[in-house]
Amino acid sequence: MSWADRLWMSIRHIRGRLVESILVISATAIGVALVAAMFAFIRSYDRQTDYLLSHPAYREITVEVVGNETEITEAAVRFDASVSRAISLGTADLARARASVAAVDHGYLADAERFVVGSPLTAANRTAIASQWGAIGGTGGIAGGGATGARGQGSGAADGQARADGEFGFTVPRGTEGGTGTATMDPEQMRAQFEALLGTGDDDAAVVSELPVDGFSGYRVTGEFFAAYGLRAAEGTVFTNEDIEAGNQAIVLGHDLARTLFPNSTAIGSRIRLGIQTFTVVGVLAPTGVRSIETGTSFNRLGFVPNAAAQVQFAGRAISFQRPTRTLRFAIDDSSRLDAAVQQLILFFDSEYGPGTTRVTASLNALTSERQKLSRILAVVLFLAAAALFIASINLFNLMLMRVIKRTRGIGISRAIGASRREIFRQFINESACMSLTGAAIGLLLAPIAYGLLRTSLIADVGAVDLMNWLYFVIGAALALAVSVLFGVYPARQAGRVDASLAIRSE
Amino acid sequence: MITLEGIAKTYDLGSSTVTALRGIDLTIDRGEFLTVMGPSGSGKSTLLHILGILDSADEGRYLLEDNDLTTLSDAELSRIRNEHFGFVFQSFNLFNEFSALENVMFPLMYAGVRGSERRDRARALLVDVGLEHRMGHYPNMMSGGEQQRVAIARALANNPSLILADEPTGNLPSDKGEEILQILEGLNRDGVTIVMVTHDDRLGARGSRCVRLRDGVVESDTRRAA
Ligand SMILES: Nc1ncnc2c1ncn2[C@@H]1O[C@H](COP(=O)(O)OP(=O)(O)OP(=O)(O)O)[C@@H](O)[C@H]1O
Ligand SMILES: [Mg+2]
Numbered sequence: 001m002s003w004a005d006r007l008w009m010s011i012r013h014i015r016g017r018l019v020e021s022i023l024v025i026s027a028t029a030i031g032v033a034l035v036a037a038m039f040a041f042i043r044s045y046d047r048q049t050d051y052l053l054s055h056p057a058y059r060e061i062t063v064e065v066v067g068n069e070t071e072i073t074e075a076a077v078r079f080d081a082s083v084s085r086a087i088s089l090g091t092a093d094l095a096r097a098r099a100s101v102a103a104v105d106h107g108y109l110a111d112a113e114r115f116v117v118g119s120p121l122t123a124a125n126r127t128a129i130a131s132q133w134g135a136i137g138g139t140g141g142i143a144g145g146g147a148t149g150a151r152g153q154g155s156g157a158a159d160g161q162a163r164a165d166g167e168f169g170f171t172v173p174r175g176t177e178g179g180t181g182t183a184t185m186d187p188e189q190m191r192a193q194f195e196a197l198l199g200t201g202d203d204d205a206a207v208v209s210e211l212p213v214d215g216f217s218g219y220r221v222t223g224e225f226f227a228a229y230g231l232r233a234a235e236g237t238v239f240t241n242e243d244i245e246a247g248n249q250a251i252v253l254g255h256d257l258a259r260t261l262f263p264n265s266t267a268i269g270s271r272i273r274l275g276i277q278t279f280t281v282v283g284v285l286a287p288t289g290v291r292s293i294e295t296g297t298s299f300n301r302l303g304f305v306p307n308a309a310a311q312v313q314f315a316g317r318a319i320s321f322q323r324p325t326r327t328l329r330f331a332i333d334d335s336s337r338l339d340a341a342v343q344q345l346i347l348f349f350d351s352e353y354g355p356g357t358t359r360v361t362a363s364l365n366a367l368t369s370e371r372q373k374l375s376r377i378l379a380v381v382l383f384l385a386a387a388a389l390f391i392a393s394i395n396l397f398n399l400m401l402m403r404v405i406k407r408t409r410g411i412g413i414s415r416a417i418g419a420s421r422r423e424i425f426r427q428f429i430n431e432s433a434c435m436s437l438t439g440a441a442i443g444l445l446l447a448p449i450a451y452g453l454l455r456t457s458l459i460a461d462v463g464a465v466d467l468m469n470w471l472y473f474v475i476g477a478a479l480a481l482a483v484s485v486l487f488g489v490y491p492a493r494q495a496g497r498v499d500a501s502l503a504i505r506s507e
Numbered sequence: 508m509i510t511l512e513g514i515a516k517t518y519d520l521g522s523s524t525v526t527a528l529r530g531i532d533l534t535i536d537r538g539e540f541l542t543v544m545g546p547s548g549s550g551k552s553t554l555l556h557i558l559g560i561l562d563s564a565d566e567g568r569y570l571l572e573d574n575d576l577t578t579l580s581d582a583e584l585s586r587i588r589n590e591h592f593g594f595v596f597q598s599f600n601l602f603n604e605f606s607a608l609e610n611v612m613f614p615l616m617y618a619g620v621r622g623s624e625r626r627d628r629a630r631a632l633l634v635d636v637g638l639e640h641r642m643g644h645y646p647n648m649m650s651g652g653e654q655q656r657v658a659i660a661r662a663l664a665n666n667p668s669l670i671l672a673d674e675p676t677g678n679l680p681s682d683k684g685e686e687i688l689q690i691l692e693g694l695n696r697d698g699v700t701i702v703m704v705t706h707d708d709r710l711g712a713r714g715s716r717c718v719r720l721r722d723g724v725v726e727s728d729t730r731r732a733a
Binding site: 001002005012013016409410412413414415416417418419420422423499500501504505 | 552556559561562581582584585586588589590594596600601602604605613614616617618619661662664665
């Protein structure tokens with residue numbers, strides 16, 4: 001008897017008992033879907049956490065000021081006469097921490113930003129800003145997201161007042177703590193000064209005036225960032241802390257970004273205008289596999305500028321446009337020293353700023369404990385999925401056993417007309433496998449839905465990891481199918497063992 | 508054709524045992540029309556099942572064309588049943604979920620006959636038993652006589668040399684039973700050996716030889732002069 005004949009018989013028998021067959025097939029489909037989805041999900045979760053654990057951002061220990069966000073933001077722009085260290089963390093704090101804490105290998109700032117290409121001063125907003133400034137009369141500081149014409153993005157930028165629409169703008173602090181300098185100046189004179197200060201960039205002959213993009217993403221970083229993220233320059237050089245201190249307005253471009261901005265010529269040495277600042281390209285990075293955790297954007301497409309106060313001369317005094325950095329970042333090359341490093345940092349910052357002023361967080365520890373917690377949940381869900389499959393398989397088992405009993409006489413007849421025990425076994429295993437297979441096929445179609453539900457309810461998306469992995473669905477479904485088929489073996493063996501003579505006599 | 512030597516069969520019922528056959532010696536020659544008679548419980552069906560190797564004896568030897576069958580595997584015995592034997596039962600024993608045509612196709616399927624040939628041969632067999640108008644009918648849509656004719660067509664599918672019939676007319680009115688008997692007699696004339704169990708003395712007398720069983724032994728064995 002051929003395989004096709006057996007299939008034909010199976011279909012006839014399944015059709016003959018359609019309702020019960022459909023129920024069992026549905027149960028199998030659900031069991032297979034859950035198992036396959038769990039299989040794929042656990043795999044993708046592992047891949048995601050493996051990715052995260054290997055990501056430089058997860059080797060970071062962050063130090064933040066605990067406190068009122070508004071307060072910090074308002075201190076963002078400081079006349080240098082009034083630097084008040086306690087409110088906001090900055091490069092100076094970083095340097096001192098690096099000097100005192102031996103366990104860390106790198107210390108840096110890294111705040112995500114979107115850089116807007118070109119001068120912020122269109123004719124329209126130039127007038128608006130100038131008149132706003134003039135009306136206020138020039139007391140106080142200048143704060144906010146417009147400092148470089150950039151706007152923060154992602155968790156790295158603690159820019160509370162950044163304009164969401166990306167337009168250039170200034171906001172004047174509500175309080176006066178930020179500006180203790182009392183600049184008394186004629187509004188008209190001030191407007192003129194201000195326009196002179198912002199400029200358009202057009203006057204600078206070296207600035208590349210036409211760039212093929214409106215803007216790009218990147219980070220404001222300090223020197224040690226590059227080493228911590230394993231980024232090195234393929235052309236030119238990355239900037240160092242010394243360069244930043246010297247006030248160099250340098251920019252380092254990711255490999256792809258450099259190609260996009262300067263498709264025909266070398267990027268090194270070019271000057272580009274980003275908001276009110278003009279940067280000189282000092283380096284182009286070698287291609288890297290690092291991606292942004294939040295957006296999945298390759299670092300090859302990012303730009304990196306110094307994380308420092310933008311120093312400009314205004315009304316005879318230096319104004320620093322300092323973004324409100326709230327997070328200092330430290331990294332270690334060997335994660336086994338993580339706990340020691342965290343302890344030392346806590347000790348340092350508590351003694352420097354007083355207990356409770358700063359919060360030290362190791363993302364790695366947070367992720368590791370989250371992973372442990374989620375692993376337990378996943379184990380339970382996997383158990384439930386397996387239970388669903390098990391129950392479905394038991395149903396199939398019962399159904400097939402019932403069919404063997406109901407068809408005992410038919411088995412006897414088949415044996416009389418020439419079916420061997422083996423043939424009978426095959427017929428029944430074929431029939432149960434047909435139902436398992438149909439269930440598994442439907443289950444495989446349902447699996448992505450179950451998978452999607454698990455994903456949205458259990459883990460946050462990491463853009464950098466391509467989570468959908470069909471292979472694991474298929475492997476999961478195949479395993480489930482194997483289980484289901486296995487449950488058909490016993491009834492089929494019972495069928496093969498039927499005593500033909502007895503079966504025929506039974507009336 | 509078939510030689511039985513000292514065949515005995517005992518059923519174990521746990522607490523007690525039932526001896527269905529006790530030392531049967533029987534030789535069946537090619538072309539015979541053997542009827543088996545005897546009171547209920549005398550072992551007729553048991554003997555028929557052993558002859559058809561649906562069941563095996565506890566003692567004794569079974570020689571088919573001088574070959575001892577006791578050493579053969581289940582697959583080999585199944586092939587012999589499929590190709591050389593044909594069964595007809597009192598209660599027809601058709602597959603109710605399959606049509607008349609499909610029922611006849613089953614032995615051909617087990618024999619590995621290909622699809623189209625299988626169908627053609629099954630059709631021809633149903634025509635032979637006068638059921639050309641019932642091919643697609645299911646057993647429960649047919650009369651007893653029609654069902655038994657389907658069963659005979661199925662038994663004949665692989666041109667068997669031996670037909671084993673266990674009271675084939677037992678569930679039929681006498682006129683329909685007569686039709687069945689005539690079909691069997693026709694087959695016998697064409698050279699098919701027939702062993703038929705019957706209660707009916709008139710039918711028992713129709714064969715070329717009549718074996719009477721009583722309590723699992725051969726009580727009498729009479730041949731009718733041709
Ligand atoms: N599977 C079995 N288990 C126990 N006893 C059995 C079994 N099959 C048959 N017997 C017994 O064996 C004896 C012979 O049975 P068998 O069916 O061969 O008789 P029979 O001559 O065909 O009777 P009937 O004319 O009623 O069909 C009977 O006593 C019967 O009860
Ligand atoms: Mg009987």
